[in-house]
Amino acid sequence: MPLIHADQTFALSAAMMAIVAFGLWAERQAWGRKLGGPLVLLALAMCAANLGVIPHQAPVYDSIAGLLVPMAIPLLLLRADFRTILSEAGTMLKAFAVAVCATVIGAVVAAAVVDMGAMEAKIAGTLVASYIGGSLNFVATAEAVGLQDSSIYVAALSADVVGAVLFLMLLMLLPASALVRRWLPSAFIGDPGAPTAEADSVQAPAVVSPTFHLPSIANGIALSLIICGLSSALSAVLGMESLFILLVTALSLLVANLARPLARHISAEFEVGTLFMYVFFAVIGAGANLGTVLGSALPIVLFAAVMVLVHLVIIVTVGRLLRLDLAEVMIASNACILGPPAAAALAASKGWRPLVAPGMLVGILGYAIATFIGISLTSLLG
Template sequence: MILGTLIAKDDTWVLWAIIIVWATISLFLEQRFQWASTISGAIIALVGAMLLSNFKVIPTSSPVYDTVWDYVVPLSIPLLLFSSNILKIWKESRRLLIIFFIASVGTMIGTTVAFLVLHQWIPYLNKIGAMMTGSYIGGGVNFAALSSKFETPSEIVSSAVVADNSVMALYFMLLIAMPSLPWIKKFFKTDYHETNSPEMQQSYWQPKKIQLLDIAFSIASAIALVAVSFKAAELIQQFVPKSNMLFTVIVSFFGDQYLLLTTLTLIVVAIWGDFFEKLAGASEIGTFLIYIFFVVIGTPASFATIISTAPLLFIFVIIILVFNLGLSLLLGKVFHFKIEEILLASNATAGGPTTAAALAIGKGWTGLVGPILIIGTLGYVIGNYAGTLMYQLLSSMT
């Protein structure tokens, strides 16, 4: 006899309450306590959900979880892309843009090498590689989108999140320490000295003034973009014939819901840049939706699966980061980039714009905080494209 769970899978309001409250607690702990910040809110969200499901408090599957995958994840994408104006990125941050692309190429090379080394021991590694490529060029929103797109088994997704966030915590500490290393000081130039103060940090993390119309416009714009993109992708898949190579490429690109959503949002933000630049709160709402996703992907994961798959995924992630940072340092030296530019670009690809900004603030690199935030958001734009390309490449190698 199989015992049921304390909360049934159709107990909709209770499940929504648990998911949203735990996502909120995870964010609170991450921002309030150093130990939680080191672990990361994503891990706290995921492990908490795993404990609840493994101890039979909540079910491992539910229509509520499906709603998160089908609606919450797509909605988070435009909300996090509203700050990604590619025209502004090119105009204001060209130098960082170059080293950012170098780090992104390092991610893709590292993913390919790691796949060739480990694919026979890790299932679904072509999908995991695509997801990690998107994540290590963009961020959690790309990871979520590609996970949904490729329909990767949830327990594998959970293992990847555990490996990703655990290694990232160590990687972030490495990036903090590197500017002080003697060989770094010897071979790389810098425009900054080790200066920092609590007042300097606080000036960058002041609460933002958000009006009701900001929230309304953010959500309305995001829902409209998702609706148009998903419907257009559906019509393209239905009516565009795949009779030749050109039409096949068109369908595979524009018929992909997530790629079309990314592209359409990018175009809209470029055209109406002033409107979206003044729109406060969109990225915060999008980030909270991603934390809801992290809770949900922890629900079907068993501890046995995590223990059996995560160690190899640790190695997989480490290989990717070695190539990311290695190529960034090598070509950064060749093209005379400063060490702070190199480390921030690598951080922005691997950890996203907010952790890169945190590194810049923590090290006193005040002039680079704004530019790295702008460049980091570009990763949200290209992450889905790079992840899709990597999936095709890795799938062809098996």
């Protein structure tokens, strides 16, 4: 039983915001700039959950995923320019294709190294679908391949979360390595301890204080909620709730490019959206139950760990061969493994504004292809 119970909404919310505040403070310190605020708060939330301070699951976590994350997407995209998106789209799509192939290869290698028993092919296909798409693809693939044993299903879900957190922590460590930065240079990333002029010209520095004007901030939040409300209504009318994030993204981009005068009445929207996504990172960290590693999920956790490690090695290696940018590789990889919201969150947290929209779009593509790839891999391994 955790110190703060799942039904203690205010106490749990206070704990999560304290973790986020620490992450924001940390990224202004020399050591924190090397690691990045999201990595710090992700690790802190994971430690707090596994040491019994906060729960791994709670209704407030669902509220964050269901409300703050969709709200953050329009806030992060309201100044996205189609011309910038198109200039980045080709490279990002190439990087995403590498990430998808790296995930499949990682699964094949993991299946050869880790013995998951008779259900191995089904588990592998389901996890690959999840790591290329998202939770909807996990459910759809599990049903399609007949992964019906409840104990294995729950173990796979647990391993999915632990593997995703491991991946995210390793991914965010890449820019901290001088060797990786030399191997895979980036116009977006300088020395974490001393940002270069080139990096400053591309990214929006987190240390620059925006102009905070309460009516303008309220306008941005209101517009975000309107976009989310319309997207929810449209997805309900179409009878496809899975289209919600796609519609939020599409409407946000349309507003950003066809209703640009609105931007004059909005301020600090990117910072507010980034704050929402930081809370989302804390929720991801809290959801990693390391206790499952010692239980029935151990083989599946090992499988997921090998898969994401191979994935990272391949994207960095092939990224070098294709002369890809490290920042673009990171966002494409994140869009593949964790989906569009996490890709947007990482790009926003690093100040890589030009990569937010392309990362969202390739992540949505992952939703479209993941189930097919997962089912195909199950047949291949079976």
